[in-house]
Amino acid sequence: MASVSAHPDVMEKLVSLAKRRGFVFQSSEIYGGTGSVWDYGPLGVELKKNVKDRWWHAMVRARDDIEGLDAAILMHPRVWEASGHVATFTDPLVDCTNCKRRFRADDPAIKGTPGTPDAQCPVCGSKGTLSEPRMFNLMFKTFMGPVEDSAAVVYLRPETAQGIYVNFLNVQQSTRQKVPFGIAQIGKAFRNEITPGNFIFRTREFEQMEMQFFVDPEAKAPAKTDMEWFEYWKEQRMRWHLALGLRPERLQFHQHEKEELAHYARAAFDVQFDFGGSLGFQEIEGVHHRGDFDLSRHQQYSNKKLEYFDQPNNRRFVPYVVETSAGADRTTLAVLVNAYREEEVPGESEGRTVLGLSPALAPIKAGVFPLVKKDGMPEMAERVANDLRRAFTVFYDDGGAIGRRYRRQDEVGTPFGVTIDGQSTQDGTVTVRDRDTLQQVRVAADQLRGYIAERIGQPE
């Protein structure tokens, strides 16, 4: 899939901005970092929470045919036998018998075919020391209870979906939902990736936003068929990403070809985003028609029926599943890459860096600035900030030239800059600067909360 993008590679600049301004820090940085694990700082946690809350609202709260769930990370180990993860969730690795290092078998640095006398270790340079590829499971293993033996092995879930499948009947029966309906979940998952990378794009600890939609395999018009539901969800999910503000030219569908499809899958499309540079278009969400594979496997491994009872037709069946599986971290990264721009400012010698985040996603909705630290301006500015803070995230800044304070907020995507100046203390108005157009309007301080609420599209 890799193809050089027409968009520039801004990743390095973004990583630097993310650390400097508190979006994302390297985990355990003072100890030299933890391999490809990241912490969300004050602005990052707000941005990611806004992304997740929008998903939750669109997928759960605003619909009557999807129920929420929050299943645990630690599940019964048989779950991963049923799902196929114990047997097949593996990567081929080779060992160097000389330097004891381990590599992915398809590492391009390896010269020759591992397991043959010609193969050369890419680190120590020994020839003929690379083992034949062995399969390595990507699940993190731990032990529950006081004894570290095989009976105590549990795994950190490598995906949230299985928590939904095993709870299918619990949810259906407690909510009295009728097929077709869905179950949605946001939560952490863990994969012991050998080659993580690209900042928060591929990490060992990550967060998923998954929805499994259960449909009648035999549904006929006027009801939607399974393939019609698949098309519906494909379009819905693309629309959701567009509504985040991701630019249409940076989004595309990628259809899985026959050879890419899992044996049970009936159709699969990825939503891809163009991250720019050599990373290019990459998956941020998958929409998969999984047939009845998952529920059938859990029936088989648990010896419990996972059938839906269709009362009007007095008929039992195992539903088909259409899955939408988005990465919360990847989507957050896409939002950042999409928003990053450097530009010249008319009439000014210095340019500026802007995160053109949609106001609804911006971690800070308004910066509040007293023009100078005297003449009652700080007092009024604090009153304004406190009033706004009842409804929005606000950053109060009284340090440095006003132009510099605007720039600091531009760089983190704050859509509105509210300045309290000499006129403000006279007539009770403030100026509101728009991050993108740079235009300023005067608004009465007591109307400000409503004014910003309307422009953000958020309740006061």
Added chain:
Amino acid sequence: MASVSAHPDVMEKLVSLAKRRGFVFQSSEIYGGTGSVWDYGPLGVELKKNVKDRWWHAMVRARDDIEGLDAAILMHPRVWEASGHVATFTDPLVDCTNCKRRFRADDPAIKGTPGTPDAQCPVCGSKGTLSEPRMFNLMFKTFMGPVEDSAAVVYLRPETAQGIYVNFLNVQQSTRQKVPFGIAQIGKAFRNEITPGNFIFRTREFEQMEMQFFVDPEAKAPAKTDMEWFEYWKEQRMRWHLALGLRPERLQFHQHEKEELAHYARAAFDVQFDFGGSLGFQEIEGVHHRGDFDLSRHQQYSNKKLEYFDQPNNRRFVPYVVETSAGADRTTLAVLVNAYREEEVPGESEGRTVLGLSPALAPIKAGVFPLVKKDGMPEMAERVANDLRRAFTVFYDDGGAIGRRYRRQDEVGTPFGVTIDGQSTQDGTVTVRDRDTLQQVRVAADQLRGYIAERIGQPE
């Protein structure tokens, strides 16, 4: 601490209601369950999210002196050496050399002193077969990367607090906060408890809501001193629990006595809630003055300075920390126990079960019911439900007698029941039934969203 409560034990009824109505399911139930791990169902995930969102709003968004953070679960292993968890986060266990079972050394079922010839195994009954107590670490251990050796060992964090300490300077510098200020985080933590139990009260996987407040050890009036901040947070946190609707008589402070205090701690109080029955008053939050222990230890183990630079006074110091550490699951359980009641209904033969949740916490804000399935009532009811759903969680129910539908919503804490009856289709009004007073008022359908918003105290 255990003392029998004056409040009845409702836990068993609550566990049953929680499963039946979709608050909490046993994890991996179809596989026989996972030891003391639970999944939140459709209503539970909403209730817990409401608890967490209120905490986040009160502790982060509504304040200018606390920053949010979302640090990873997997941290560098040295973190847990610095924190003391590797050395001391342990439970004493004994083994039976005959039946190979393992017990907590203080298990009351053990007869005699383990390690002596008199001790008798509580399961197989052998005498003299119990080993001397050995310390067992409560952290879940896993391996990062492809090799399962000691160099690859990492732990699932047993608390979120350390993610805050190691990011202290990253957060302070990126936000330009000045001491005193705090860092807040919500996230999962894991403890390999030997004796978990009491439903979601003590589990191996749980969620914390922690805030670490950094203060100047030498602060003097008019600034608040460290002990004054400690008192401030103690009161603030109690107020927050009261604002959830927890009844004052079920809440108390428990002061840690000298012998309960960690050696570095300067003061510690727990907020306790009375769960009723034999469980009685138990900790749901801790407010601890931790001195400079944590930051100093991380300085020592990482060889990185974690000092704050006090610019006006040209002085560097390691701040003191006042910690507030609440359990999201425990608080959710407290909210459920507090809300559960069974009562008679005047003029009716059958009583009812009610969750008297505060409207802001209730997972469903309104039930919408067409009185009968004809005469245009279902169509109007669906319009009403769709309108409300833009702002609130709504449950639409057209099944069974109206009294039964009210009862179903009472049992899950829905504060408002909206019925569309014969008059509704004539004059555009609906009835709104109050869960607690059972009183009904007629409200114009087009005013309904505003009416409920106001009574919930939530924006439309």
